[in-house]
Amino acid sequence: MNKRRQAAEETKKKIVDAAEKLIAEKGFDNVSVDDITSFCGVAKGTFYVYFKRKEDVVQDIGYAYFSAVGEEILAMKESGMAEKLRRYSEKFMHGVQRCGIRICRQWIKNVLDPADLPENYPSKYEFDVAMLENILQDAVEVGQLSGETPVETLAHLLISQLYGMMTCWCMSGGTFEPKDWVGRFADEQTERLFAPYIKKN
Amino acid sequence: MNKRRQAAEETKKKIVDAAEKLIAEKGFDNVSVDDITSFCGVAKGTFYVYFKRKEDVVQDIGYAYFSAVGEEILAMKESGMAEKLRRYSEKFMHGVQRCGIRICRQWIKNVLDPADLPENYPSKYEFDVAMLENILQDAVEVGQLSGETPVETLAHLLISQLYGMMTCWCMSGGTFEPKDWVGRFADEQTERLFAPYIKKN
Amino acid sequence: MNKRRQAAEETKKKIVDAAEKLIAEKGFDNVSVDDITSFCGVAKGTFYVYFKRKEDVVQDIGYAYFSAVGEEILAMKESGMAEKLRRYSEKFMHGVQRCGIRICRQWIKNVLDPADLPENYPSKYEFDVAMLENILQDAVEVGQLSGETPVETLAHLLISQLYGMMTCWCMSGGTFEPKDWVGRFADEQTERLFAPYIKKN
Amino acid sequence: MNKRRQAAEETKKKIVDAAEKLIAEKGFDNVSVDDITSFCGVAKGTFYVYFKRKEDVVQDIGYAYFSAVGEEILAMKESGMAEKLRRYSEKFMHGVQRCGIRICRQWIKNVLDPADLPENYPSKYEFDVAMLENILQDAVEVGQLSGETPVETLAHLLISQLYGMMTCWCMSGGTFEPKDWVGRFADEQTERLFAPYIKKN
């Protein structure tokens, strides 16, 4: 039933939101599953209906935001490739700042030490790559990128750069302004990366 | 007897050094008391001979360094008050950088959340204030500061500023250079703070 | 309606078959309800439509086989009582071997520790006794056993013997050949048990 | 202190004895650490002072018996090698029977699936091999076995045979009489194995 499904979605959202709030505040290690579930009024076991392991909830934090970014870029029909990429990078780093250091730290940790993630459980990194692949594939189809564009490789490369920036930002404790870096990246690195495949018209 | 005292001092130092090394490397939460004691080859219980709680060991990290700083300033018989204060701040922040973020974070945590510290167990913050009071009191006695100098208040104020800087440095992940800040502080804030009490001669 | 009934019967069979396969392979304790239901493609809750507790599914394993045995004996119109009993015992132990130790162990466990079985949920033991009672009652009616035959008592006694053998076989890990034992039993114990009530003709 | 040590030894024994009793009765999977510790009146955590993991306690069951066997064989100064080996095998299998199937099953499981045993935690298998090596080495030194005897290899071979018998005995549910097998082994296999190294005098 649609209603059942919707209720479940809401429960999951309650858990993710509680996790986001508590982890951003106290750090991943200082928040227990019990804290999260009792904060949002569900049973402890319910957490494990939605996440195989405590760590996995972190992957879902910011999901709504980052999904919306993907949609937004796909909707930019009038814009050139360079602009799309710059906007994507900007929005991405904005999301990073929005989620905060503690959560980013956990994202990075999960990438560095993927442990035994169940197959059908994509890390945030994989989610991000997949979304960018979508964007690039779409650009190929509407003729903004050439048919030879190595979509997968480029997606990995750009996302890696963004994760690198996120990491630096975390390690720096959040001082430097990612927007400045993004500016430089979009104008230099990224453009150089994509230049060979961008079609002029 | 002296020998026993000395042996005890050495045991404590072994523990503190082990704690410093391990915490700096892995973070306070990821180091257990067992890790610390087995690393330096003493029994678990010995830890609690010297520290009431696991957190307390952090207060002693850097103790030797910060003590030496105090001694050094007191020995600067020829220098003016402004120079002493500037030097103190510089050395202080140098010690902060030397101990590293993970340890500073724990210092700050202990100040923010003093919990149920046993009365006769001064936090690092209190230790630092007391030392600065010593320095200021000495300056009053040698006539560098006026007899009306609110020693305690000023000590708290300056240490607070330094702790503020330490906090910023931690939150920034260690990027910005505290020395620059110290320069400005010593020249402006600190001087303004102490100006009314500094005696000209 | 008939169709619905049939569909339900099939669902139940799917569950029992999955349970049989998995339990025989891994043992009752190492198979979860989730394992069973996801193995046969039904929802977790469906299991509880058919069984009040996880343990109860074991009672239904081999049901088809043991039912068929009962039918077969009832159909042996031409045979004498001794032959019927011997055939029943043989077939019974054959079914036991067929289901395997792990499942038998669980049958025995359920008999030994009936816990809070819901009233209308006969254990396999009760099912077996009831079936044998049917066979004996039929024999009384066709004149093979005297009217004084204590049907219920005898059924319990014989089934107990067979369960004893099953238990021995389980405890022995399945080495000795139950058929040999059955041979001796049918010829000695069983015959002596039933002798007073078997009518000669 | 000796007293402390002794008290600890007793605590460990209490735990092992409780584990032996409960596991032999209900099987490893149906006994929790809580069951064991509360049965013998110690705190849950105490269990983990002595054993890294729940499984490890099984390795210590029967320890006293098997140690005594080793001592006994070493004390058989007057006996020939063949007799020593036969006695060892007999006593070993007697110990196996004494501990019961459920515990043997767990021993075998731990050998088959050593998981991540900590280095200094020998499995029962390793303990048994080491003890037999001792016995053989002693025999070499007193001149019963030649200097060329491949002590380690032979120890492994004989223990493997005994474990093979234990496994068969478990799988058979305990029916066949290990003593008979041992008889044959000691007379045939074992003697053939050791024959080339036994010195006649």
Added chain:
DNA sequence: GATGAATGAGCGTTCATTCAT
């Protein structure tokens, strides 16, 4: 002062079972 055995609260995780849809 030093020890290390003992403690017990707390954590992450599993899973049989319930029940509204």
Added chain:
DNA sequence: GATGAATGAACGCTCATTCAT
């Protein structure tokens, strides 16, 4: 009848802390 989201008790294990020796 079938579903699957929700539950909560129970488990294995960790670890800061206490205390008799």
